[in-house]
Amino acid sequence: MALALTLGLGFMASAQANAADTPSPWFEAGRPSPLARQALDLLAAAPSHGLSPSDYATETLRQRLGLATDDATRQRLGQDLTQALTQYLRDLRQGRVDPRQLGYRFEPPAHASFDPAALLAQGLATGRLADLPRQAAPALPQYAELRQAMQGLQALAGHPAWAQPLAPLPRPKPKRPGKLEPGQAWDGLPRLGERLRLLGDLPPNAALPASYTGPWVDAVKGFQVRHGLTADGVIGQGTLAALEVTPEARAQQVALNLERLRWTPLTQAPRMVVINIPEFTLRAYEVQGERIAVRHTMRVIVGKALDTRTPVFDEWMRFIEFSPYWNIPPSIARAETVPRLRRDPGYLARENMEFVHGSGATSTEVTPQVLADVLAGRARIRQRPGPKNALGEIKFTFPNSEHIYLHHTPSVGLFERTQRDFSHGCVRVQDPVALALFVLQDMPQWTEARVREAMAAGQLQTVKLATPVPVLIAYGTALVKQGQLHFYPDIYGHDRALAQAMAQTRALPLKATP
Structure with missing residues (x-):
């Protein structure tokens, strides 16, 4: 011992x-x-x-x-x-x-x-x-560009241009929200000009008229484009709120997105499809070493911010369905379709829908029993291929536990909206033909003519991709595009959650003490 x-x-x-x-x-x-x-x-x-x-x-x-x-x-x-x-x-x-x-x-x-x-x-x-x-x-490259933009914002921290809020906007009527339209006078123009110059939306030597016209409106439109707002040149409550955000707050927003870039799998395969939820945008690109070559950019519609948010995840696209059926999710059937059919049984035929029973048999007669079977999970409702089909003429499938997929839509007018959170969670794409050709590019038999023909056939055809393509649904509220820093609304509150998580991470626990 x-x-x-x-x-x-x-x-x-x-x-x-x-x-x-x-x-x-x-x-x-x-x-x-x-x-x-x-x-x-x-x-x-x-x-x-x-x-x-x-x-x-x-x-x-x-x-x-x-x-x-x-x-x-x-x-x-x-x-x-x-x-x-x-x-x-x-x-x-x-x-x-x-x-x-x-x-x-x-x-x-x-x-x-x-x-x-x-x-x-x-x-x-x-x-x-x-x-x-x-x-x-x-x-x-996006990391380096965001970092440089953030440092520019950090240099503006405490600038007197943001020391006081902008003047109240003119009110068209006493109880209406204020707004500034082209041609109006406004006491806030000098401070507005200072901010827009510092942010790069207004040229430093621009000759400015006394009223809100010409270069004023052009600068505000540029600011609106960079902040995910409707670029109409009208300063309403949304644009005013964005103008009041300080450079310090914007720098912190960029910092959150730098953190996301550290753990978002953006270069995991030679070809990728990435949807950025706050931007309402899809990019199909190829990874060439450390360079990303964007082949297609298109608008998308994502899940409603209030109750049917699109989740953030990645999975491999393996199939395309031309002229697809829409199998109505049980949650939608319970909350929307079955109550509608109880009030209006003719809705089933008008929307080209049918019941699919557990045996695989189909029927179109609306009865209390079949509705009860749907609610109990013994039957389901699906919409047949056709012009009314909610999925449009094509569906891009990447099997996942959330039952999320990409698809077209007959409601193409919604793509013209600035904020496009209208879906039940799946992602609607603006240009499905371009996306199909991108993911099918190593299957040369699928020409554009054949893709369009299959979409219009009205009969389901499932095509297995020769090479699966990863689909990433991401969330970024700050992005540099063509050398300009863009911000997008935190529609799902993910920025707030990330900021809180970073604040709660423990500081370095030193093993030794002085």
Whole structure:
């Protein structure tokens, strides 16, 4: 027992001595090394990536650096500094929040080849720690563009142009909401002009008339386009609210989207289809190394913000259904279709619907028994292919537990709306022919003429894709397009949820204390 204790104590003393003898990159001759200063400057610059220096105990480490006067204190400080930098690099690559914590149903990109400790060791060996964040952050052009835009907004923090709210808008009638239309005078024009110039919507040397006309209206239309608003040049309550958002708040919104880019799987296959919910936009693109080549961009309609939100997830598209049936989801049948049929049995025939029984047999007679069977799950209602079919003439299938798919719609006028959350959760696409040709491009027998013919045939035809294509339903409220920063309304409240989750992530738990 005594011998074992003596040997154990001897081993511990030897290990401590070896650790103490190991040269520390953070100290030279008992004083902080240039690398230690670089490290703290790197952590202090975390806001340039939308992260917080406090999450890495930056100021605490800086204070301790001046107090490290003995070997033991320097050793503990070196361990903590290494830990802080390693965590910072890890956060830059994979984010601080697990998207599954927010209910997102996709796996973050694999990071098996990324070793933050090895990357830090490489930076220490070369003496260039400043290069490490660029190597750790996502190698996406959108990330770099958003980051640059965010820094421009951060530079406007506290600008006096936002110190006071804009003047009240003219009221057409006493009890009506105020709005400013072209040709009107308004006391808020000088402050409006200052903001629009700072944000880049109004040229710095533009000659401005005394009333709200010409360049004023053009600048506001540009602002509206960049903020997902109807670009009519009228300053109503929605446009006024967007104009009042401070640069600090917009910078934080961009920071949330930088976090999303760290864990959104945008380059998992050579071809992808991505739907951005707040933007109401679908992009079909090819991944060419680190470059994304967009082949098609089209408008989409997504789930209603109030009660039938489209979920965020990814899955592989495997089938296309031409002239599809619409199998009415049980929730819609219970809440909408069955009550309608009780009031109006003729609705079934007018909408080209039928009942499908458990045996597979179909019927079109509306009876209390068949309605009871639908409610009990013993039968279902489907809409036959045709001009009234809610899915239009084509359905893009990627099997998933949420029963979400892409499809066309006979209600094409809805694509002209600015905010397009009208569906029960599935995604309606504006240009189904272009999307079909994109996902069928390695099946050359499917020409445009054949696709259109199958869509118009009125008879179900299911085609299995030779190469499945991943579909990602994503959520981004800030995006750089053609060099301009765009914002979109947080229609589902995901920005608020992410901001709360990031605020709740624990700051770096230092293993050692001064």
